Amino acid sequence: xxxxxxxxxxxxxxxxxxxxxxxxxxxxxxxxxxxxxxxxxxxxxxxxxxxxxxxxxxxxxxxxxxxxxxxxxxxxxxxxxxxxxxxxxxxxxxxxxxxxxxxxxxxxxxxxxxxxxxxxxxxxxxxxxxxxxxxxxxxxxxxxxxxxxxxxxxxxxxxxxxxxxxxxxxxxxxxxxxxxxxxxxxxxxxxxxxxxxxxxxxxxxxxxxxxxxxxxxxxxxxxxxxxxxxxxxxxxxxxxxxxxxxxxxxxxxxxxxxxxxxxxxxxxxxx
Amino acid sequence: xxxxxxxxxxxxxxxxxxxxxxxxxxxxxxxxxxxxxxxxxxxxxxxxxxxxxxxxxxxxxxxxxxxxxxxxxxxxxxxxxxxxxxxxxxxxxxxxxxxxxxxxxxxxxxxxxxxxxxxxxxxxxxxxxxxxxxxxxxxxxxxxxxxxxxxxxxxxxxxxxxxxxxxxxxxxxxxxxxxxxxxxxxxxxxxxxxxxxxxxxxxxxxxxxxxxxxxxxxxxxxxxxxxxxxxxxxxxxxxxxxxxxxxxxxxxxxxxxxxxxxxxxxxxxxxxxxxxxxxxxxxxxxxxxxxxxxxxx
Amino acid sequence: xxxxxxxxxxxxxxxxxxxxxxxxxxxxxxxxxxxxxxxxxxxxxxxxxxxxxxxxxxxxxxxxxxxxxxxxxxxxxxxxxxxxxxxxxxxxxxxxxxxxxxxxxxxxxxxxxxxxxxxxxxxxxxxxxxxxxxxxxxxxxxxxxxxxxxxxxxxxxxxxxxxxxxxxxxxxxxxxxxxxxxxxxxxxxxxxxxxxxxxxxxxxxxxxxxxxxxxxxxxxxxxxxxxxxxxxxxxxxxxxxxxxxxxxxx
Numbered sequence: 096x097x098x099x100x101x102x103x104x105x106x107x108x109x110x111x112x113x114x115x116x117x118x119x120x121x122x123x124x125x126x127x128x129x130x131x132x133x134x135x136x137x138x139x140x141x142x143x144x145x146x147x148x149x150x151x152x153x154x155x156x157x158x159x160x161x162x163x164x165x166x167x168x169x170x171x172x173x174x175x176x177x178x179x180x181x182x183x184x185x186x187x188x189x190x191x192x193x194x195x196x197x198x199x200x201x202x203x204x205x206x207x208x209x210x211x212x213x214x215x216x217x218x219x220x221x222x223x224x225x226x227x228x229x230x231x232x233x234x235x236x237x238x239x240x241x242x243x244x245x246x247x248x249x250x251x252x253x254x255x256x257x258x259x260x261x262x263x264x265x266x267x268x269x270x271x272x273x274x275x276x277x278x279x280x281x282x283x284x285x286x287x288x289x290x291x292x293x294x295x296x297x298x299x300x301x302x303x304x305x306x307x308x309x310x311x312x313x314x315x316x317x318x319x320x321x322x323x324x325x326x327x328x329x330x331x332x333x334x335x336x337x338x339x340x341x342x343x344x345x346x347x348x349x350x351x352x353x354x355x356x357x358x359x360x361x362x363x364x365x366x
Numbered sequence: 367x368x369x370x371x372x373x374x375x376x377x378x379x380x381x382x383x384x385x386x387x388x389x390x391x392x393x394x395x396x397x398x399x400x401x402x403x404x405x406x407x408x409x410x411x412x413x414x415x416x417x418x419x420x421x422x423x424x425x426x427x428x429x430x431x432x433x434x435x436x437x438x439x440x441x442x443x444x445x446x447x448x449x450x451x452x453x454x455x456x457x458x459x460x461x462x463x464x465x466x467x468x469x470x471x472x473x474x475x476x477x478x479x480x481x482x483x484x485x486x487x488x489x490x491x492x493x494x495x496x497x498x499x500x501x502x503x504x505x506x507x508x509x510x511x512x513x514x515x516x517x518x519x520x521x522x523x524x525x526x527x528x529x530x531x532x533x534x535x536x537x538x539x540x541x542x543x544x545x546x547x548x549x550x551x552x553x554x555x556x557x558x559x560x561x562x563x564x565x566x567x568x569x570x571x572x573x574x575x576x577x578x579x580x581x582x583x584x585x586x587x588x589x590x591x592x593x594x595x596x597x598x599x600x601x602x603x604x605x606x607x608x609x610x611x612x613x614x615x616x617x618x619x620x621x622x623x624x625x626x627x628x629x630x631x632x633x634x635x636x637x638x639x640x641x642x643x644x645x646x647x648x649x650x651x652x653x654x655x656x657x658x659x660x661x662x663x
Numbered sequence: 664x665x666x667x668x669x670x671x672x673x674x675x676x677x678x679x680x681x682x683x684x685x686x687x688x689x690x691x692x693x694x695x696x697x698x699x700x701x702x703x704x705x706x707x708x709x710x711x712x713x714x715x716x717x718x719x720x721x722x723x724x725x726x727x728x729x730x731x732x733x734x735x736x737x738x739x740x741x742x743x744x745x746x747x748x749x750x751x752x753x754x755x756x757x758x759x760x761x762x763x764x765x766x767x768x769x770x771x772x773x774x775x776x777x778x779x780x781x782x783x784x785x786x787x788x789x790x791x792x793x794x795x796x797x798x799x800x801x802x803x804x805x806x807x808x809x810x811x812x813x814x815x816x817x818x819x820x821x822x823x824x825x826x827x828x829x830x831x832x833x834x835x836x837x838x839x840x841x842x843x844x845x846x847x848x849x850x851x852x853x854x855x856x857x858x859x860x861x862x863x864x865x866x867x868x869x870x871x872x873x874x875x876x877x878x879x880x881x882x883x884x885x886x887x888x889x890x891x892x893x894x895x896x897x898x899x900x901x902x903x904x905x906x907x908x909x910x911x912x913x
Binding site: 100189193 | 374587649
């Protein structure tokens, strides 16, 4: 039995190595400085020159904005669930359940839903649409993982703060300090998810060759740069896709490994 | 002075409560939005024709979802079939057998597997799995296969749900108190007997819930599947056939549907099916998992 | 001024935790609440500053008069009342910040000092009051979590004193400490009773014997006996109190 388990583990590692090796070896061949520093030349399906700077910038815009908005929305919710509401509150139960359900929603459903919302408000595929839908997508991730860090928060610390005459709102500062590592890991997790998600931005952010200059213009994203350019018959365009895949993988690897370090660095003041 | 502080606290309370309710309502808003959007196609055809017919002729206004539903089921079933044994063994090994050192190596690996974007899995599937199927595997069974098959999608998806399954299983297994294991070991049971008769039996509901959760995750996965499934409309009859799962259908046609309201509505209905199935699966399994967690606490 | 408890009943869910509690806690004295575990001592303490609010399904009725003001019916003004009532809990729990910030926390929140200098002075004064200043003077900017557990408990006391309370509630404040730190903290309470009204929950009879001016004996949510320490310990009126003191149950 134990041998079988080792086999299981080996298979898991095998898959991981295979995926990363494939992306790296194929991507490295296509990689060049021009890839990450230039816009695609003459149409992303057919133009042979240039790189995918548009997708890098587009992804940065969308991920940056939605992470910021997501944090602004989810920190208060987590704080509310854990400090304002009592331990066995029904509302907190429902809210946690809702987050778990939203967390499990496929991103294509988010995409479709986001699309209907945009149609409702008369928006076209745009940077703004991408930001909105990615924000909605990562809020449950934010809330879930910060909530996990906060739930074990020592009740005594809250009591100590209240006993000194602090209101609940004033206690936020204390809670934030204590869960800082949790917030950092949650952010990395959300950024990782936000940057890699393709299905939701497909409908909402669209795709374009240029860098958006306003919120109402469509924006390219890295995963879509991989997806669309890979379906092109021209090898040079496919190369761009492989290079984009390499960049995307490296970003995600950095985020994932960085997350492990951050947990240790931030816990200086933690109990 | 004090009044202002209390006012601040009140305002904060109100804002936070609103945001929390907003998050809860998002589920409802999604449901309502998708329902409204898919209403037109439901007017034209009954629910049962939509789900049970395999006539897909958007130009004539006929939308039979059966091929896509079957495609989703095939791919999902295969993915879980591949992922379940591997994940179960890995999770048992990590919780019951492995020393902490091993965990220190495996957890980061699982983290990375979970973090890799689905488009990367798609690239991997196209570069590795698809050629392997079409050149090595398929020739033994059929004359020709492009490699873009149910099997390819199943393997890629299977790998993608492994980290989710393992982490859920580990959580479930850790909820079994150590004393219970010790009691069994003290009675002369081996580690494996203990695992099988005590740990697995005690956590069966949790294991099932985790599996259901993985199924719902696999069902909704889009890009990776879209890249390797072949996207040929038709009900697959073997794992070496192409498939066209629902998420791929939605993603593939997003551009064209804009010109035809009924087509758009049909795709939104497809999204609604996914939403409903995932919602129900998630609700059930999460509630079961909550129960287990609480019993543990 | 003092704390007066009149006909206080506390329910948590279906459980009747405190049953018709009547109590006077005299000023500038140490009152020890004793009794077997689970008798409602801590609940009573947590009701006095309404920290009990954060418990699910709690219902309070009766009156708790602090300086003549009923705190049971009061709404958000409880925040101000809590400032007047310091709390030292069972396990020391420093806030996740530096030693200095821990003591300054309450002052800052209540905006007690306009000038930074007076804040620094106040922190220093309170650290001195608990005898911690000599031990930490060079490192007040380091995280409080690095102090020893006995030092942490004194820090918590200093933190409570910094917001100028009139009352100090201590919930088995020495039970998590080693004997030496325990003695230090105990002595501190004795030295503080000239300025503060101290209410202590304790499960060690001997501690109550050493420092109490007044003793309240509780059993199953009821007050069985209360009075000056001498009287309760040496001439208990109730049979139950006698039994408890003789160690028949605990």
